[in-house]
Amino acid sequence: MSERVLICGNEAMGEAAVMAGVDAYFGYPITPQNEFTAYMAKRMPEEGRIFLQTESELAAINMVYGASATGKRAMTSSSSPGISLMQEGISYLAGAELPAVVVNVMRGGPGLGNIAPSQGDYFQATRGGGHGDYRTIAIGPSTVQELIDYMQLAFELADEYRTPVTILADGILGQMMEPVTFRKRKPRKLPPKDWALTGAEGRGQNIVRSLWLKEGALENHNYKLQEKYKKIEKNEVICEQYAVDDAEIVLVAYGVAARMVKAAVIKARKHGIKAGWIRPVTLWPFPTEQISKAAEDFKIFLTVEMSLGQMVDDVKLAVEGKCPVLFYGRPGGGIPGPEQILEKIKQLSITPKATAIKS
């Protein structure tokens, strides 16, 4: 299939998940991701696979937990308030080391917030989100095409590392239609799921659990998880950058905000301002090394987000005080457009010593 089709992000993710071999989808309605659930309701039975509209997001993530424990590829999708409800299950998935793909089509918060696009769930997605000492892989696509391209990877990372993987989209990406092509990558080699619960026919009992009561057992389990996380940080960072080497100002943004930043940087270059950008594609593992390297020569870093500053903390941790790290963002459905970002770049290029910019 190499034909270009015009499709909205929510439906594109659904088809990409079908192509990636998802066995079961469990979901509960919430705007702005409803097209995803509706698409799966139609598409999964066509493939003889499982679709179920659940009674809650709690049930959805636990059905994912159940299907995943038996070795099946399972997923759910939701939007911010629903993802909050799922955090219990995500913590259990991380603890029990079960693969799962969770799509968050982010909307404005906190609370019920609104249904407008937002990037307010970065902390939740990259810090684990639920209770306990764990991380989950988070991928931040910025086009409908990337929603498709990273879906297969999400399932593969989940299986390889036995961990939940979040695709962090937002209301724009979910609702927007763009021309795309559906293409399949060569699948990764994955370890066998010999831990799966399939009935103990001809073998000893398999147990999937996150409870470790014996003295020292949970400590050891956590060391094991950390080892896995270190491996993920070493091997799975995805990051793009443009014109960073000679840049005086480097913008850092992900997802939809990165599109705005790219346009602003091109305009800035046309104005003779030496600007560049770094775009984390994986938000955890974060491209700490890439940003740290860029900060070896003095530059001003400007992080742009559709929030009031979350990823900027990770940028600061990567820069380690070597360069100033500034922030521009808009919360609750506000979108930092290319013109507004360009204005910030211009201000910075005139007064590079500036330490604070007002929106």
Added chain:
Amino acid sequence: MKTVFQRTPTLKNCKTHYCPGCGHGIAHRLVAEAIDELDIRGKTIGIAPVGCAVLAYDYLDVDMVEVAHGRAPAVATGMKRTNPDKIIFSYQGDGDLAAIGTAEIIHAAHRGEHITVIFINNAVFGMTGGQMAPTTIVGQKTATTPKGRNITTEGHPLKVSELIASLPGAVFVERVSVSNPAQIRKAKKAIKHAFELQLNKTAGLAFVEVLSPCPTYWRMSPVKAMEWIEDEMTKVFPLGRLKDVE
């Protein structure tokens, strides 16, 4: 020498962590016997609750998962939908199933999931130290009802089997007890039947409520606890088959 009784293989040969006189040991054995008699160990997946039976997988030698408090019916749904040929059962206490997991069990039954649910009702939260459960009976003293359960502040005990039986998606609902050998035999029959229905692909949820003693938090001797089930609990939770397939 003639063998007149032996441990059923699916029940592991080990000591349990349960208190003296606890009913979980009996209920575990009945589940294990049902699995062995139906010869389904190789295709059975069990779900342990959060509660005293959280370590059920240490005693039952089948593939098992331990899940978040109350979510077992949702986990079972995810398993059964993707593995229609496996036998899926959840084993849940009254805090797990009737308090925090009310939505999950009601909706699993409502959808008629082809699963088997063993519900242990001992009228109290055991693992956390004897607090009130939704099934604590009126006047019963617990850590959080020091003067006894009062209907004006805590409401009436929740009759879960009656609730489940009212849903068309549930095909079999029976309340049994492990308070004496005769009742244990009845309990065994009900549990085995609940597995058999799933094995025979009978459409719908099979539910067995087991009245079970908690001498520790009832502050009674094991013998007295068995009597209390018969004298007090069965008044509120009458035994018997509420629903079955024709």
Added chain:
Amino acid sequence: MKTNTLHEKVIIAGFGGQGIMLAGKLLGHTAMVAGKEVTYMPSYGAEVRGGTAHCMVVIDDEPIASPMVSNPTSLIVMNKASLSKFAPRLKSGGLLIVNSSLIEKNNLKDISADIKILAVPANEIAVELGNVKAANMVALGAFLQKRKLFGSEAAANSLPKVLAKRHHKTLPVNSKALNKGAEFAKEH
């Protein structure tokens, strides 16, 4: 700045049920077939029927940063409420297509002089063709003609791809409506 590069930002607005989203998707699909970069973004508010509905279509020769349009270069309004809401946001020199069947002339007196206005009796033309629901296509046809982006035939070719299969019996009337709209724009 290059002037021959295409940067078209369109808002199409009306009330729910006027086929606003369909017109936007059709414009998007036509642009895609023509090899352009394009984004289509619907409003996705709580109101489903009868409320105001609008969508945003960006067509460009270069990759598109934002699918959100605050200041459109073209505006197609199908009812009065949409005119009051979106007309002030039009870029100077922009194009305004007005459904004059539902928007009286005196509503246009406050529109700034540097806006090109085309008043199209979209409902009347659609009724003549036999289906008032094709008014959206009349307006889109007029827009395509005025902007000279793509021919109305190109849009008609895309119609089967964006119109739900259950509505395919309306393909002929919708195609005719696109052409009629274009013809009207040619003459006015």
